[in-house]
Amino acid sequence: MYINAIGHYLPQNIISNDFFTPKNGLTHDWIFSRTGIETRRRVSEDENTNTMAIKAAENALINAPYEIQSVDLIVSGTYTPYDLVVSPAHAVQQHFNIADAQVIGISTACSSFLNSLEIVEGYFATGKAQRALIVVSEQNSAYCNDTDKNSGHLWGDGAGAVLISKNKYVSTEKKIRHVTTRGLAHVGRGVDGVVNRPNDNGIAMPYGKDVFIHACKYMTKAICDIIEKSDKLLSDIDYIIPHQANIRIINHVAKELQFNDNQIITNINRLGNTGCASTVIGMSENMAKFTQDSTIVITVFGGGYSSGAALIQ
């Protein structure tokens, strides 16, 4: 399956680290040295997870080779829903009046984009869909707690959108060659490392060190696993797009597999942790950098836990 078009949306409000100092007592230097984050975005009052998904889809459409109304599958990913009944996928269907589509909202936390890709792969395999739109959108600011020293300063808002089909429409379009995902709830503090309980203080990360250790291990392993499934070698990879949770996790993965800085796509310094949108935003921001032959691997780790990777060429 091919990526026919991609886009992202970032809200305009820029929040610096200094914003948190009077709230959770952490300084810019402390936050930056431990996370790599300098700023993050936040929605304005009339925006939410669903409106950001619509704007990301509008931006993906700018270069789309077909009308969005011809999409027959819409999958959304978010762990910060505005509405638990009306998913971003529903909001997109309604906004663009896409009359004949299967519509699903999912969450595997920061892994949702890769599980969405596998769901699309499945609908393509059964012949139930031919063209899919994936929207990934997080309004972390709706659920995070600015006074929380463990994680209040980590989160950013943002969204991404990808149009995918069985067919290639333009010669430069990239092929998704392999996708792999894995649930890891049975590992470490899987079910309480990171939580987002709407009725109990929202997002919290009571076991940050456990998350860090397992993210390093399983984001590295996911890259190795996807290479094993392909006819490629690690040395064939041109770019890694890792989930953007912490620059130290990203640097650990890069060092472990001997990638250099130019090969690692990051936006965490500007955007913080934008959840399941982070890798799509990373790909969308860097499309001009990738050549026709670039081999790109996305690798993710999500709360709950879960992991996954995709090989794109």
Added chain:
Amino acid sequence: MYINAIGHYLPQNIISNDFFTPKNGLTHDWIFSRTGIETRRRVSEDENTNTMAIKAAENALINAPYEIQSVDLIVSGTYTPYDLVVSPAHAVQQHFNIADAQVIGISTACSSFLNSLEIVEGYFATGKAQRALIVVSEQNSAYCNDTDKNSGHLWGDGAGAVLISKNKYVSTEKKIRHVTTRGLAHVGRGVDGVVNRPNDNGIAMPYGKDVFIHACKYMTKAICDIIEKSDKLLSDIDYIIPHQANIRIINHVAKELQFNDNQIITNINRLGNTGCASTVIGMSENMAKFTQDSTIVITVFGGGYSSGAALIQ
């Protein structure tokens, strides 16, 4: 694909209609005559969406022909999550220590069971999974408002679990012959007919009449669509398991397609609207009634909107 085992879980607390009279002013007679609901269940303090999913899975395991640890895909459905990061699917993976599984949490509101079936169908088609566990669980009591005259009295708590594989293990196991789903967010009050906004009063149904009209129309249409995809006639259907939102919707669908009362599986009088768990609980409660040749159709309508049907034999 085959249903290898099924189970459900209902919390013990029984809430009568009289509970609501001092809260939203509605009497037992008013509620019963307009919805068909007499009682509904509610969790105790140490229960939630995830714990109910685990108990439903335990009950499904009683008659399972294989170990739960051999499952390689876990899909959960809920629009009333206890945790937006740790889905019921993650909770089940951790509880049973299922080490090698893909894990996904989804929501298409009351349609989630049928979208879960389609996701399983897709993973089976790509060869990425062989045995799946679907858990559907709703703690509506965590998000509903007892003082709401529009919908406070409708909701119940409960969960269901289904083990599905490509293979038949026991001669009496039922085959899922066809599944169809459709997003309907572009229809009527799709994106605001029913909502569950965690940060804005939880579950509300500001356009109940619109939901009623479209549920009648699309639950009927979903049955006709699934029959059209099969080699069956409407008259071949032995049982309908409709989503349990309102007995008047169910009666409307039955009358429209000329089914008699004995053919319609209901539990709404005892359980209220248990969301995406309602049809799985209905199937699980009535397995002894179905013979080896019974043809069963599940039909659902969900907020957002969405619809779907499954033909099981």
